[in-house]
Amino acid sequence: MKNNQVPANDPLLTADNHALLLIDHQYLQLLAVRSHSADTVVTNTTLLAKGAKIFNVPTLLTTAYAERQEIFQELQAVFPEQKPIDRTGLNSWDDPRVRKWVEDTGKKKLVIAGLWTEVCLSFAVLSTLAAGYEVYIVTDAAGGGSTEGHERGVQRMVQAGARPLTAAVYISELQRDWSREETAGEVAKLFAELGGAFGQGLRWEWQLLGLKEGTR
Known part of the structure; x- marks a missing residue:
């Protein structure tokens, strides 16, 4: 598929x-x-x-x-x-x-x-x-x-x-696949904002890799 x-x-x-x-x-x-x-x-x-x-x-x-x-x-x-x-x-x-x-x-x-x-x-x-x-x-x-x-x-x-x-x-479930770029960045930023420990992990990854917030 x-x-x-x-x-x-x-x-x-x-x-x-x-x-x-x-x-x-x-x-x-x-x-x-x-x-x-x-x-x-x-x-x-x-x-x-x-x-x-x-x-x-x-x-x-x-x-x-x-x-x-x-x-x-x-x-x-x-x-x-x-x-x-x-x-x-x-x-x-x-x-x-x-x-x-x-x-x-x-x-x-x-x-x-x-x-x-x-x-x-x-x-x-x-x-x-x-x-x-x-x-x-x-x-x-x-x-x-x-x-x-x-x-x-x-x-x-x-x-x-x-x-x-x-x-x-x-x-x-709605995102389902991170290759769906039209929503992936906004979803990642939302998890960073309100996603608890997972969100903090995303922010740490972005910081370590020098990436812009919301990058997947």
Whole structure:
């Protein structure tokens, strides 16, 4: 198989076969998360969002009671032009605006992350699965009110058919091959910025080799 070619029965996510939903990444929910540190959730959600933007993945932001708590600014800054769909209900799939947005993308695969895992994320995932979508959950760009709440929420979604992955795996799956030069440099710079130890390793390699940041 030549570089950049994929088999007809390819099981992986690609930039053009899915949409991304980011549900209620807001300050009150974030401050109440106990399954992860707030920094971890912010970093991984921002990594996820920036990765989706590099690959031009259709992305929807949602909030609940936005007049009381905005979406956290690191995420909003990735999509400054987008006003999140604001709801009062706990299940974003109950909102006809969200359903219409998803339907209008024409995608049958959805990648979803949100706060809290056991409530707003789980409800949306269970509903979209029931509606016939193939659903992936980004577990480290989510968080629960307790470790048990997060774990039970993930278990419930996986038992229903959701497929778990992490933000770094999501971006790696979309990049897939470093010979894809149109995105490779931006992905490498993103990992350097938000990719933890791997990102620091990239920066060290660039420094040792005297290379420009983002070189692959």
